[in-house]
Amino acid sequence: MTRLILNIVCCIMKIKFLQAFNGDSIWISFLENENPRNIIIDGGIGDTYQNNLRTGELYKVIESIRDKKQYIDLLVLTHFDDDHIGGVLRWLNKDKEASKLIKKVWFNSGKEIAKELDAKENKDLSIEIEVVKEGENNFDTSAKQGIEFEKHLLENQLWDGKLIRQGDEIPLWGLKFKILSPSMEKLKNLLEVYKKKEDYFTSAGEFDFTTTLKDFIEEESKPDFKFKEDKTPPNGSSIAFVMEYEDKEFLFLGDALPSVVIEGLKKFGFDKENPLKAELMKVSHHGSKHNTNSELLTIVDTNNYLISSNGSQHGLPNKRTIARIINTNPNATIHFNYEDLKKKVFQKEDFNTYKYFKISSTNEFKY
Secondary structure, eight states: OOOOOOOOOOOSEEEEEOOOTTSOOEEEEEEETTEEEEEEEOOOSGGGTBOSSOBOHHHHHHHHHHHTTOOBOEEEOOOSOHHHHHHHHHHHHHOTTGGGTBOOEEOOOHHHHHHHHTOOOOGGGOOEEEOOOTTOOOSSSOOSOEEEHHHHHHHTTOOOOOOOOTTOEEEETTEEEEEEEOOHHHHHHHHHHOOTTSOTTGGGOSOOTTSOHHHHHHHHTSTTOOOOOOOOHHHHTOOEEEEEETTEEEEEOTTOOHHHHHHHHHHTTOSSSSOEEOSEEEOGGGGOTTSOOHHHHHHEEOSEEEEOOOSOSTTOSOHHHHHHHHHHOTTOEEEESSTTHHHHHOOHHHHHHOOSOEEEOOOEEEO
């Protein structure tokens, strides 16, 4: 008698794009053999963790990890902008046990950049964790004193101080990370010109949702059209990488610049003739028109493009970016992590003209 054994196969990796308001926050959970692992990429703005009225999705993820007696095996802070690190800083501010939950941090500090380049430190790159008194609930008032972020990481043995830079290949827990950005040139630029009080979002512009996809595509097909790349120092320093898991690859771009990402992809052997075959692409800088160009889109072969934004600030996402994606890949699925963006961004004419692209509010992917 033959006994039939049924193997029940469940997902062993989950990628969830948290609702981080106008920011980024991503939770990756997976099994290494039978050991649970958790990676968090960025923390969105402060409210992604908690504010006076409610707890945010980052708070819920952290507490879920804690309740299961697991750890954040890797915390990636892609760059200095508040819409990427604000939630993490508020967590460290409010939770005295936070450092016990973190095992490893990737973070390019101003001190380490200066040390690597044997250059003068830029004090504006210093980050502080606010000191909050016991029982204090005011989330809007900045404290006068704080704890230096790098010092906190070092004292709690969370960070080895190494720079994460283009060309690095880092194996961890059965995964492989191919670092595409930043280049040392962009880290040098950050060190030399970054100013804390400067508004680096001014170039984003107004919302462009009333223009049709067809109009954008026709405009950009003209010989005189020129792509204008983001020039902001923080975004130029953003960590971006390919994450390889078994035979699958995933592209996480933070707010990185397309020229730097393309350079990084080519260092790993990817180009138009040999594109990166990715399960998904986290579109850079919340869909900004200055951070995704047509050349980059031809080097990445995927049908899933994720844009992290609630559409509340800085004119992001730009519909022009989505038009570029659809022009390159008519079968693209555009994933938003906020449901109502589907109605805001598109017009009936867009769907009548381009019949094969899809819009989704799926923000959780299982493999």
